[in-house]
Amino acid sequence: xNKNKVELYPPEWAFQFHGHLCPFMPLGYRMGIIAIQHMGIxxxxxxxxxxxxxxxxxxxxxxMMDGIQVATGATYGKGLIEKTFYGKLAATFWxxxxxxxxxxxxASFLDQFGTQEFFAFRKKGIEPSQIPEEITMxxxxxxxxxxxxxxxxxxxxxxxxxxPKKGSFNKDKxxxxxxxxxxxxxxxxxxxxxxxxxxxY
Ligand SMILES: [Zn+2]
Ligand SMILES: [Zn+2]
Numbered sequence: 001x002n003k004n005k006v007e008l009y010p011p012e013w014a015f016q017f018h019g020h021l022c023p024f025m026p027l028g029y030r031m032g033i034i035a036i037q038h039m040g041i042x043x044x045x046x047x048x049x050x051x052x053x054x055x056x057x058x059x060x061x062x063x064m065m066d067g068i069q070v071a072t073g074a075t076y077g078k079g080l081i082e083k084t085f086y087g088k089l090a091a092t093f094w095x096x097x098x099x100x101x102x103x104x105x106x107a108s109f110l111d112q113f114g115t116q117e118f119f120a121f122r123k124k125g126i127e128p129s130q131i132p133e134e135i136t137m138x139x140x141x142x143x144x145x146x147x148x149x150x151x152x153x154x155x156x157x158x159x160x161x162x163x164p165k166k167g168s169f170n171k172d173k174x175x176x177x178x179x180x181x182x183x184x185x186x187x188x189x190x191x192x193x194x195x196x197x198x199x200x201y
Contacts, residue, residue, distance in 0.1 A: 009026070026143065030148070048096065174194050
């Protein structure tokens with residue numbers, strides 16, 4: 001596969017992981033690939049790259065975040081991706097000693113994209129898995145046909161400051177339920193260490 005193809009097409013397992021065919025998971029995937037190529041880093045194996053997404057919840061297009069995770073390896077499970085809940089279709093990619101990179105979907109792109117038939121189905125409340133595949137594919141292929149500059153605003157975010165949380169293996173047992181709790185989450189009640197649910201705060 002040439003470099004351009006890799007940038008465009010998520011692997012088949014990405015669609016299986018995501019659960020349905022939709023245009024936003026691939027758009028997130030392409031965003032993630034652009035970010036790691038621009039920053040000159042590899043797909044994250046461990047815990048270094050962080051992605052700070054400006055998405056919120058209960059709005060369309062949050063599917064992008066699954067594509068970003070697939071492309072970058074900065075997964076939710078590894079604690080490498082988070083949301084600011086700004087309700088914006090943008091993300092900043094942070095890696096030590098590299099200039100952070102912010103990528104946003106352009107309003108001009110979204111205006112045009114919104115005229116795809118796929119969105120007429122979505123606005124009627126039809127879930128992506130229920131939309132005819134050829135209609136979804138038309139929206140995906142249309143986005144694939146565009147140059148990245150037509151879709152994304154790509155900007156180095158020199159002023160972006162981020163401090164990843166320091167990992168700790170320390171844990172203790174909750175004196176009420178007896179379950180292990182990682183240090184950061186232990187609370188003190190009547191002089192004893194307790195978990196958050198048992199603390200009833
Ligand atoms: Zn989706
Ligand atoms: Zn407890």
